[in-house]
Amino acid sequence: MIRTFTNTYKFSFVQGANTFIYFIKRIPLIGKKVPESFYSKTKAKITLGIIFEIMSFLFGFIKKAVYIGVMIALPALYLSKESGNLQEVALQIFFILSFILGPIINTTFMPRDEKPFNMIRLMRVDAKKYFISEMVYTRILAFIHFTPMMMVLFSPVKGLILTFEFILIRFIWEFIHLFVFSRFNKMISNMDIFIGTLVIICPLLAYVPLFFHVNIGFHRWIYDYRIIILLFLLSVLSLRYIFKYKRFKDISKIICTKDNILEKQKLVKDVQFKDVEINEKKIKxxxxxxxxxxxxxxxxxxxxxxxxxxxxxxxxxxxxxxxxxxxxxxxxxxxxxxxxxxxxxxxxxxxxxxxxxxxxxxxxxxxxxxxxxxxxxxxxxxxxxxxxxxxxxxxxxxxxxxxxxxxxxxxxxxxxxxxxxxxxxxxxxxxxxxxxxxxxxxxxxxxxxxxxxxxxxxxxxxxxxxxxxxxxxxxxxxxxxxxxxxxxxxxxxxxxxxxxxxxxxxxxxxxxxxxxxxxxxxxxxxxxx
Structure with missing residues (x-):
C-alpha cells in the first residue's frame, strides 16, 4: 500500500513538474528562455516539481478558504444579521453542503480526472491499492486544509471537532458508494438525474429556510461526544468494509477506459465553447x-x-x-x-x-x-x-x-x-x-x-x-x-x-x-x- 502511494506520488510529482514547465513556456518573454531540454533535465525538473508541489499544497488552503468564505461565511454573516447566531447559521449551511451534498457528488472511487487511467491502465498499479491509498491521502490533505478556516469561523475546539467529523462522514459515504455499486452495479455519482436533483435541492435547503429564520438546530447535537463516538465507530466499520472490498477492479474497468477519458475531454471542450456555437441552419x-x-x-x-x-x-x-x-x-x-x-x-x-x-x-x-x-x-x-x-x-x-x-x-x-x-x-x-x-x-x-x-x-x-x-x-x-x-x-x-x-x-x-x-x-x- 505504501509502495503504491509512493509510486503514485512520484508520478504526480513528475506530471506536476511537466505541467509547470509547460505553463512557464507559455508565458510571453520568459517562456522563450526555457529550453525544451528542461523536460528531461533531472535537477531542474526536481526543483520545479518541488516548487509545484509546494504551490499546490498552499493553494489547497486558498481553495478551502474560498469555499468556506463564499459558500458559508458570507451567506451566514448576511443571514444572521438580525439573530446574531452566526455560528449556528454557518453550521447549518456547512452540514447540508459538506456532510450531505459534497460526499455524494464527489467520491474518491469515481474521480473526474485522468489520474486513475494513468496509474491503473498505463502504470499497471493494483486498482484496490491505488484507490485506498488515494482515499487516505485525500482525506489527510482535506483535514489539513480545512482545519484552519474551520477554527477561525467557529472556534478552535468546535472547528477541530467539525473537521474531524467531516472526514469521518466522508469515510462513511465512501462505504455507501461501494455498497450501492456492489448491490446495484451503479455508482451514485453517475446517476445524473439523482445528482442533478440533489444539486438543486441541497443548496435550497441550506439557504432558503434561513431567510425565514428557520434554524434546524444542528448545534444542539453535532458537538456531543456521543455523536462523535458514533461517527467514529461507523467510519471504522466503513473502512473495514472498504479494505475488504473485492470489486475495485470492476470499478476501474468502468472509469479507466480510453473512450471514457476522450469523452470527458470532449465534454470539457464542448462546455467551454458551447455558449458561442451557432446553429447555421437557424441563420436568417x-x-x-x-x-x-x-x-x-x-x-x-x-x-x-x-x-x-x-x-x-x-x-x-x-x-x-x-x-x-x-x-x-x-x-x-x-x-x-x-x-x-x-x-x-x-x-x-x-x-x-x-x-x-x-x-x-x-x-x-x-x-x-x-x-x-x-x-x-x-x-x-x-x-x-x-x-x-x-x-x-x-x-x-x-x-x-x-x-x-x-x-x-x-x-x-x-x-x-x-x-x-x-x-x-x-x-x-x-x-x-x-x-x-x-x-x-x-x-x-x-x-x-x-x-x-x-x-x-x-x-x-x-x-x-x-x-x-x-x-x-x-x-x-x-x-x-x-x-x-x-x-x-x-x-x-x-x-x-x-x-x-x-x-x-x-x-x-x-x-x-x-x-x-x-x-x-x-x-x-x-x-x-
Missing part, C-alpha cells in the same frame, strides 16, 4: 446577404459581415443584462412605493457606493464571451494564414472590432443608467439625477474600459488552442488579478465626482496603453497554438 437569409456592406473594405467589411451574421449570438448576454436590469428596477420601484420611509437608503446607496460599480460592470461585461465567439467562429480558421497575423492587419482588425464590442457593452450600460434614473424619480428625488450625472458617465466609462481590456488581452495573449482549450497561465493569472482588484476597488470611499473623473482618466490612459501593446506585441502572440 437576410443575415447572409453581404451586398449591404459593399461600401466597406478590408477588415471593416469582414467584421461588418461577422457581427451581422452572429448578432443574435453576440447580443444574447446583453439582452439578459437588460432584462435583468429592468426586473431589478421594477422590484426596486415597487419596494420604494411599498416602503417610502426606506427610499433615503436607496438614494444614499447610489451617492455613496459609486465604487461598487467597478465590480458590477466587471461581471456584466460581455467582451470575453464575444472574444471567445470570434475565435471559435472566425479566428481559428483565419489565423492559419500569414497575412492575418501581420502587424497592420492585426491592428486594423483590432480597431474595427473594438468599436463594435464597445457598442455591445455600452447599450446595457445606458439601460442601467436609465433604470437608476427611474428609481430616483420613484424615490421622489429627481434633483439627485443631476448630482449623479458623473455616476452615469463612470458606468459608461467602465463599460468601455472592460471592452478594451478583454479584447486587448485576447490579442496580446490569445489563450485558446486549436483544440479549443485554454492553456495560458498568464491569461488565468490576469483574470484573477483583475477580479481581485475590482473587488478591492468596490470598497473605496469617494465622492461620485472624484470617482467618475478617476475612472474616465484611467480608461483613456488604459486605452492608449492597450493600443500600444497590441500594436507592439500582438504580431508575435496573436497566433494559433
Amino acid at each position: 437569409v437576410e443575415d447572409l446577404n453581404s451586398n449591404i456592406y459593399e461600401n466597406k473594405q478590408g477588415y471593416e467589411y469582414l467584421n461588418a459581415i461577422f457581427f451581422k451574421r452572429y448578432k443574435k449570438l453576440l447580443s444574447k448576454s446583453s439582452k439578459y443584462i437588460i432584462i435583468g436590469s429592468l426586473i431589478v428596477t421594477i422590484v426596486a420601484i415597487g419596494f420604494v412605493l411599498w416602503k417610502p420611509s426606506d427610499k433615503g437608503g436607496i438614494i444614499d446607496f447610489f451617492k455613496n457606493k459609486t465604487s461598487s460599480w467597478i465590480f458590477v460592470m466587471y461581471f456584466l461585461s460581455t467582451t470575453e464571451r464575444i472574444c471567445k465567439a470570434m475565435f471559435f467562429n472566425c479566428d481559428i480558421s483565419l489565423l492559419r494564414y500569414g497575412y492575418y497575423r501581420q502587424r497592420e492587419a492585426i491592428f486594423s482588425n483590432f480597431k474595427s472590432r473594438l468599436k463594435r464590442v464597445v457598442v455591445f457593452n455600452i447599450l446595457p450600460a445606458l439601460v442601467i443608467c436609465c433604470c437608476i434614473i427611474f428609481i430616483l424619480i420613484a424615490s421622489g428625488d429627481p434633483k439627485a439625477i443631476l448630482e449623479l450625472s458623473y455616476l452615469f458617465l463612470s458606468i459608461i466609462a467602465l463599460a468601455c474600459f472592460f471592452s478594451i481590456h478583454h479584447l486587448a488581452i485576447y490579442y496580446i495573449i490569445q489563450p485558446y488552442t486549436a483544440n479549443l482549450e485554454v492553456k495560458s497561465p498568464l491569461f488565468r493569472g490576469i483574470n484573477t488579478v483583475m477580479y481581485v482588484v475590482c473587488y478591492m476597488c468596490s470598497g473605496i470611499d469617494s465622492s461620485s465626482y472624484m470617482f467618475s473623473i478617476g475612472v474616465i482618466i484611467f480608461t483613456v490612459i488604459y486605452m492608449i496603453i492597450a493600443l500600444t501593446l497590441v500594436y507592439k506585441l500582438a504580431p508575435k502572440t496573436f497566433r494559433l497554438k
